[in-house]
Amino acid sequence: MIILNFVLILSPPIQTETTSTLESYSILNMALLVLLCCIGLYALFKLYTRRAQIQKLVLQKKVEKRTSEISKQKEELQKQSEELKKAYEEIKVKNIAIEEAFEHLTNSFAKLSDLNREKDGIISIVAHDLRTPLNNIEGLIQLVSMDGNLSDDQKDYIIKIRTVVKHGNEMIRDLLDINQAKNQKPELKISTIDLTEFITNWNVHFEKSLAAKNQQLVLTNEFQDLTIQTDAGLLSRILDNLMTNAIKFSEKGTSIYININCEDDKLILSIKDEGPGISAADQQKMFKPFTRLSATPTGGEPSNGLGLSIIKSLCQQLGGKIRVESELEKGTTFIVSIPMQIETAKA
Structure with missing residues (x-):
């Protein structure tokens, strides 16, 4: 109806029948178009x-x-937050336990340090005090x-x-050496040593x-005409201990071989015996103080388990090192390597 009224309003007055028909068609077409x-x-x-x-x-x-x-993530985050909170509480408890254990260890370490100092002091005092009666016995003898x-029996006694x-x-x-090596660095007495003369004099003692x-x-x-600068006392003690061990753990009638030469500014000294050899297990612990190995002296000689640890300490004091080559039933070779020259300033 709205469209029809709109069409009638826009329509002009009818003049003639033909014109009216044409206009009607035009209006109708327009109405249809609008529709x-x-x-x-x-x-x-x-x-x-x-x-x-x-x-x-x-x-x-x-x-x-x-x-x-987002809701699920929120729930997961909330769950993780609770887990983290729980873990934090557990860590807090463990931290308190660790702090208590650390405090206990600190106190124990302090006590052990005190006991170790007392032990070292006792060793020094006992060792020095034992020398007096031994020296008195020697004097009386x-x-x-x-x-x-x-x-003859009295002479044997x-x-x-x-x-x-x-x-x-x-x-x-030996006890004093071990105690001194742990607590202080000894002062070296460096001198020039003619190895030929040194070995000749040293050999007499054995x-x-x-x-x-x-x-x-x-x-x-091979050591002929070789000279080195080192501490003669420490070098002599290294040789003494190695030689004593070689004699002590070798059977009667065997041979001991000493080889001394120079390689790359190092004095290489090796002592080989024909003893029972040292097992792989013993080689792992042989340089630790107070360690007794499986092998026993062949002539009933005493052994306190300090010799090899002292040798290692003496080698280190001279800036060198010691190693062993040994197999059971095939003898043992100790190889010592020390610098040919130690600067006096380092002493």
Whole structure:
């Protein structure tokens, strides 16, 4: 009706029948065109509205899905937060336990340090105090030896007493060396040493020990004309300990080989025996103090388990090192490497 009224309003007055017919057709066509436009606009409006509704539904589903995901994440985060809180409480408890344990260890370490100092002091005092009676015994033995009316048994007793005194003094010296090596760096007395003269003088001290077990010392001549700058006392003690061990753990009638040469500004000294050898297990612990190995002295000689640890300490003091090559039933070779020259400033 609205469209029809609109058409009538726009229509001009009827002049003639033909004109009126043409005008009627024009008006009708225009009305139809307007009607079609209105229908198209309505269709577009409905299509847009439908599309908007669909988009709204899709968006709503996305929002719901995202909301659900956020809710789950929130629950997971809340759960993780509770777990972290629980873990924090556990860590806090453990930290308190660790602090208490650390405090206990600190106190224990302080007590152990005090006990260790007391032990070192006792060792020094006992060692020094033991020397006095041993020296007194040695003095008394010298007085008794001056008597020319001693029987063979008495002379034998005197020899045995002197041997015991000697072993006691050696043990005291070893204890003092171990104690000193742990607590302070000894002062080196550096001097120039002619190895030929040094070895000749050193070798004399073991002639009786070798003869007692019918053993032979074989020396190489490669050290001839060699001179080194080091502490003669420490070097002599290294050789003494190695030689004593070689004699002590070798059977009667065997040979001991000493090889001395120079390689890359290092003095390489090796002592090889024909003893029982050292097992792999013993080689792992042989340089630790107070360690007794499986092998035993072949002549009933005493052993305090300090010799090898002292040798290692003496080698380190001279800036060198020691290693061993040994197999069971194939003898043992100790190899010492020390610098040919130690600067006086380092002493």
